[in-house]
Amino acid sequence: MEESPSAARMPLRNRLQGVLIRHESLRGFLLLAPALVILGITVAVPFLLMSAMSLWTQIGFDYADDWSLRNYTAILTEPLYTTLLLRSLTMAMVATFVTVVLVYPMAYFLAFHVHSNKLIWLIIITLPFWTSYLLRVFAWRVILGYEGVINSGLMELGLIGEPLQFLLYSRVAVIITLAHAWAAFAFLPIYVSLEKIDKSMLEASADLGEPPVMRFFRVILPLSMPGVIAGTFLMFIPTVGDYVTPTLVGGPDAAMIGNLIQLQFGTINNWPMGAALAITMILSITLVGLFFMALMHGLRRWAR
């Protein structure tokens, strides 16, 4: 602190500059400040309000702030809530898995086998995502419907005598629609991580006598894992809580937790219960996410 007398004589601007140069973390926080403020207002505060509300009780059009865990006990004990929660997690997992498996070859092709006009290819592949989410879901209604493209095509070919009923209003329909509607979110991170792979690594592995299949499993796949993990999360997290798709293409057996949460805030008019369900959903997504990360970590260590 010998420098403090001279620092006091320095103009304020220079002193601030000095502080900024010396403390790197402060610089980081200042750069992050706008994002942190928005995050605080739009995520942290609502989350705290919702946590508080989930401990209340609805009475008519009012709430009693009696701070009880009643809503959470109901969620854990009543089969309706646990079933819908587990069903949502399973359906989102299946949809995510299907999507990642399907978009990986696309991303692979684009990263390694397309050499000119990549932008055009990217635009063509992501073209469906230039339309509204709702339109894409409705498009699937047209494709899967009773008089839809698939049914009328199969009828025309004489393969079926009567339209297939299970196509629309079923869990299959919800999974197909989710897999298509969110595909871009899985595709882009996988593509970016594949694109980043240094091509000389592939040459090196070929030079060392690795057959192409082993090269994929030992070089390309591990190097693209960050993209696969990012894509999985980007798709899994929002699809668990999706309620538009099950509303439009899911029948009575395909209702998801998002539908129930929406009903609690609407028709059923039990906001504390809706808040408790939303918090439970967030927590279970976090748990599944942590489990997935641990699994990936374990796999990586095992592979070494």
Place this chain on the structure above:
Amino acid sequence: MKIPQMISAAKRGTLSRRAFTQSLLAVGIVPVISQVAPQRARASGTRHATVFTWGGFDVPELYQDYVEKHGDLPDFAIFGAPEDGLTRLRSGFAADLIHPCMGDIPRWRSTGLFQPIDTSRLSNWPDVIPTLYQAPHNLDDADGGVWQVPFDWGQTSITYRTDLYDLEGEESWDILWDERYAGRIGMLASGDDAWWCAAIKAGVSFDQIHTDEAFEAIAAVLRAQRPLVRTYTDDTSSLNQALAAGEMVAAMTWNSSAVELTFEEVPVRFAQPKEGALTWVCGFMMTQNAPSPDSAYDVLDALLSVSAGEFLTGDYGYGHSNARVLELFDDEELAALTLSRDPADILDAGHRSIPQPPEWSARMNTLYEQIKAGF
């Protein structure tokens, strides 16, 4: 040429070239006018009322008098079920008018979100059929106004395909519980209709509907029906399309589904079940903090006009609250629409829901959602 007629003419291939050109012209004019009209309305300084209503009630035909006065349609917001609308109002959404049904009034009033409507400001009020608004919970004791201006009335019943559904004996609610047609039955997702209809099917008297035994009996009936149901929805156009395609043979609907499908020449009938249908009267309530009450009164007056009523009854098949509308239709036409010259004939022949406290609504809706989800 009315739109449903035009569509059916196009389907038959009998749409003349002239009519087709006319419709093209109309389609072309609307976007051009719609660019100019709002500017004119803004110039005249009126602030449009916001009408929060069901899908299908946002059509210009119902607001002709308002458009003449203000140069443009009021603003609209659409809900799937009125209960959702109330939730949005409670969370701060600013609308002037909202469209619930008679049985909701006491419960909705208890939120303190609404104000009574001064009927002396409505030029069409003297023509409104008194039986539709003279319920004790609807009349405002203080200034003689009403809480809800009645607008539409009709029935919740069954629309079934006369060619696909093999009716045995009389029409009855059993149609929607017919195991021969498992997976081809459609149901309304809103408990405000489904629960009461199930009560009729279960033989529960409406004045007993609050009892635990009633809850059990109605839930049992709905649970038994669930495996037969293709889907639960409040979107009438989904139900109409499914009925037209033969995906469903019967569905719980309001009057309009049968009328619209008949326009499209789909062989359907709006059943008159022997146990009685569920009958209802719906109308508009004004919010306490209505942003533009003057425009809202003009909307109400336009809705009560004869021209609006002619469209509502002729094209949608709903009864209208203006007595002079009924004079435009002969007995045969009214019977075909399952309406009557005196609304009381239809309303009292069926069952009318009885206002219930919020706790009942919450319990009923929770239970109905559980049943729909399979529990």
